[in-house]
Amino acid sequence: xxxxxxxxxxxVQERVAQFRDQTQRFLAGLLSEDEFRHLRLRxxxxxxxxxxxxxxxxxYGLLSSAQLRTLARIARRYDRGYGHFTTRQNIQYNWPKLExxxxxxxxxxxxxxxxxxxxxxxxxxxxSDHLAGVxxxxxxxxxxxxEIIRQWSSFHPEFTYxxxxxxxxxxxxxxxxxxxxxxxxxxxxxRGPGGDLGFEILAGGGLGRTPVIGQVxxxxxxxxxxLSYLEAILRVYNLEGRRDNLTKARIKILVRSLGLEEFxxxxxxEWELLRETGPRVDDAQIARMRAxxxxxxYRALPDGEPDAGKExxxxxxxxxxxxxxxxxxxxxxxxxLKKPDMPPGDATDAQMELIAHLADRYSFGEVRVTHTQxxxxxxxxxxxxxxLWQALEGAGLAxxxxxxxxxxxxxxxxxxxxLANAGSxxxxxxxxERFDDYDYIYDxxxxxxxxxGCMNACGHHHVGNxxxxxxxxxxxxxxxxxxxxxxxxxxxxxxxxxxxVAKTQVPETIARLLDVYVxxxxxxERFLDTVRRLGVKPFKERVYATLLAA
Amino acid sequence: xxxxLLRDRQIVVDEWRxxxxxxxxxxxxxxxxxxxxxxxxxxxxARGGRLGIVLAPAHRIEQLxxxxxxxxxxxxxxxxxxxxxxxxxxxxxxxxxxxxxxxxATGHVRRDQLFFMARCGFNSFELPETELKDAAAAFSTFxxxxxxxxxxxxxxxxxxxxxxxx
Numbered sequence: 001x002x003x004x005x006x007x008x009x010x011x012v013q014e015r016v017a018q019f020r021d022q023t024q025r026f027l028a029g030l031l032s033e034d035e036f037r038h039l040r041l042r043x044x045x046x047x048x049x050x051x052x053x054x055x056x057x058x059x060y061g062l063l064s065s066a067q068l069r070t071l072a073r074i075a076r077r078y079d080r081g082y083g084h085f086t087t088r089q090n091i092q093y094n095w096p097k098l099e100x101x102x103x104x105x106x107x108x109x110x111x112x113x114x115x116x117x118x119x120x121x122x123x124x125x126x127x128s129d130h131l132a133g134v135x136x137x138x139x140x141x142x143x144x145x146x147e148i149i150r151q152w153s154s155f156h157p158e159f160t161y162x163x164x165x166x167x168x169x170x171x172x173x174x175x176x177x178x179x180x181x182x183x184x185x186x187x188x189x190x191r192g193p194g195g196d197l198g199f200e201i202l203a204g205g206g207l208g209r210t211p212v213i214g215q216v217x218x219x220x221x222x223x224x225x226x227l228s229y230l231e232a233i234l235r236v237y238n239l240e241g242r243r244d245n246l247t248k249a250r251i252k253i254l255v256r257s258l259g260l261e262e263f264x265x266x267x268x269x270e271w272e273l274l275r276e277t278g279p280r281v282d283d284a285q286i287a288r289m290r291a292x293x294x295x296x297x298y299r300a301l302p303d304g305e306p307d308a309g310k311e312x313x314x315x316x317x318x319x320x321x322x323x324x325x326x327x328x329x330x331x332x333x334x335x336x337l338k339k340p341d342m343p344p345g346d347a348t349d350a351q352m353e354l355i356a357h358l359a360d361r362y363s364f365g366e367v368r369v370t371h372t373q374x375x376x377x378x379x380x381x382x383x384x385x386x387x388l389w390q391a392l393e394g395a396g397l398a399x400x401x402x403x404x405x406x407x408x409x410x411x412x413x414x415x416x417x418x419l420a421n422a423g424s425x426x427x428x429x430x431x432x433e434r435f436d437d438y439d440y441i442y443d444x445x446x447x448x449x450x451x452x453g454c455m456n457a458c459g460h461h462h463v464g465n466x467x468x469x470x471x472x473x474x475x476x477x478x479x480x481x482x483x484x485x486x487x488x489x490x491x492x493x494x495x496x497x498x499x500x501v502a503k504t505q506v507p508e509t510i511a512r513l514l515d516v517y518v519x520x521x522x523x524x525e526r527f528l529d530t531v532r533r534l535g536v537k538p539f540k541e542r543v544y545a546t547l548l549a550a
Numbered sequence: 551x552x553x554x555l556l557r558d559r560q561i562v563v564d565e566w567r568x569x570x571x572x573x574x575x576x577x578x579x580x581x582x583x584x585x586x587x588x589x590x591x592x593x594x595x596a597r598g599g600r601l602g603i604v605l606a607p608a609h610r611i612e613q614l615x616x617x618x619x620x621x622x623x624x625x626x627x628x629x630x631x632x633x634x635x636x637x638x639x640x641x642x643x644x645x646x647x648x649x650x651x652x653x654x655a656t657g658h659v660r661r662d663q664l665f666f667m668a669r670c671g672f673n674s675f676e677l678p679e680t681e682l683k684d685a686a687a688a689f690s691t692f693x694x695x696x697x698x699x700x701x702x703x704x705x706x707x708x709x710x711x712x713x714x715x716x
């Protein structure tokens with residue numbers, strides 16, 4: 001993984017000093033609430049329901065075991081012994097004290113981490129495929145490009161006061177595991193007409209109040225021009241994006257109001273003027289960055305499933321919680337943070353420390369955060385999977401549900417977030433209580449359930465196969481259900497099935513949707529495909545046919 | 551009371567007057583609004599003194615570009631703490647239109663923005679009086695940068711641009 005040099009280290013330390021100064025000036029009354037808000041947000045610090053919430057950047061979701069240990073220590077020392085991993089591959093702490101945040105940042109800086117640009121109207125932490133570098137069928141590892149973008153976007157002088165937040169995701173495989181189509185900019189590594197690798201660039205995707213699937217603005221961009229092209233997009237957006245209305249300020253609204261062709265024309269015109277004078281990434285620089293992501297020292301191993309004689313529980317876990325690896329004899333192993341009685345995406349300090357230890361022992365000392373709010377040990381020998389499973393199982397980290405109904409993406413909701421209209425975590429719990437039969441869950445197959453406590457859509461409900469959105473109805477928590485959303489390469493937005501339902505009716509609503517699927521599916525057909533084939537109607541009819549039991 | 555500002559990292563008394571300020575009649579040097587310039591460029595030029603102009607966030611540099619040679623100063627306006635168009639305007643003025651005069655940030659300008667503003671090409675800053683004394687420290691908030699920009703004085707190196715051998 002990328003390692004800081006002296007300049008990176010210095011910059012992060014200087015950021016700590018800058019934020020310490022800003023915090024002290026605020027506490028001394030020299031900065032107003034509003035002035036400090038603009039500054040603290042650019043450092044991931046929100047003022048939330050109970051306490052400040054600090055969001056720490058995990059660039060493209062990649063962590064060393066030492067970094068994870070520091071995250072665990074921070075959870076223990078400054079928080080209440082846990083952290084929440086997010087859909088943008090970051091971690092959030094819900095209970096730090098404002099005056100201690102500079103100290104937290106100083107501890108993070110010691111392990112090459114920070115909270116730079118994890119919120120605020122600026123270029124956010126770049127995200128990527130959690131299977132980058134290990135998945136078969138990948139054209140190229142996207143992480144060197146993520147790091148190039150991370151550096152370029154850090155403290156970018158021109159783009160630190162954008163109309164609104166700006167999220168970039170980079171992928172290098174045909175499968176899109178980074179939800180890049182619902183990012184402000186999606187960067188896909190593709191092969192060009194001449195056979196060279198370069199980028200397909202999408203823009204204007206996003207969730208929130210107005211969900212939009214990103215559109216292609218350039219089919220092929222030669223690699224050396226990535227940064228100048230991004231600057232062209234951002235420059236057009238910075239000058240022309242709306243600033244009069246926060247809910248219309250994302251780039252998706254600009255693309256929509258100009259129209260894709262006009263937007264493309266303006267970006268291309270700006271890029272024509274920038275391509276020679278703007279930042280350029282040459283081959284030597286690419287090679288230097290790639291070297292940081294060289295494959296670890298894999299052993300030469302035959303490909304083979306671990307002993308079939310092992311118990312059923314292990315075999316189920318192996319099937320659902322491990323993924324194919326491009327190197328023979330290895331698997332990528334998911335660490336499920338979706339234990340039924342735990343808030344989705346949460347990990348305790350002890351769990352984080354155990355995972356760090358297991359990473360050192362089984363996966364070259366690296367851990368990844370997935371956008372589905374699980375962790376991943378990317379390089380585990382197949383023959384060691386059984387031992388690893390035992391260790392994870394003992395810590396509540398081996399719930400065999402990756403990619404299934406109970407692998408729910410979920411925002412912190414009303415319990416923590418001051419924006420939320422309704423709870424999320426307790427709904428996830430209700431769903432888990434209702435659906436605890438793994439034979440049934442496995443029979444349903446691939447299923448994404450995504451839940452947000454408000455329109456801001458941190459839980460990506462629009463692109464859930466089943467999406468759940470918390471709404472406030474006269475002070476009560478209600479839930480609007482959508483079906484047919486998808487976040488991958490075939491991304492689509494879900495359709496609302498009908499009137500919202502009460503919290504206690506959510507599990508029954510889902511059960512009825514699944515009944516229709518089970519009755520109507522064709523062989524091998526996923527829930528998503530059945531919805532696409534049949535449309536919303538039969539599902540809607542079933543859900544509202546009789547009174548929903550609470 | 552005369553206005554003090556930070557120019558080229560020094561606290562100086564501002565010799566410029568905005569046209570709307572008291573006593574601006576006949577003042578020199580004078581900063582006019584975009585509309586004033588549009589309405590009576592000949593009259594303003596006939597005054598013979600140095601001219602400056604205020605650029606609001608919505609103004610496009612291209613509108614001003616043909617007249618740039620007439621101005622010794624451009625004051626880019628930041629109406630509030632969230633405004634960010636001025637950063638792009640500054641870079642365009644310096645890098646694309648080669649503006650060499652005083653590029654001033656006016657409006658909501660605070661020390662925490664100075665590092666970025668300076669990198670975009672601003673060289674003068676109208677800060678609140680309370681911030682003026684200590685603000686210059688903000689120029690050295692960071693000792694390096696990841697992007698090429700329009701630095702006046704700050705050494706930068708394009709980090710992805712560092713050759714493998716470096």
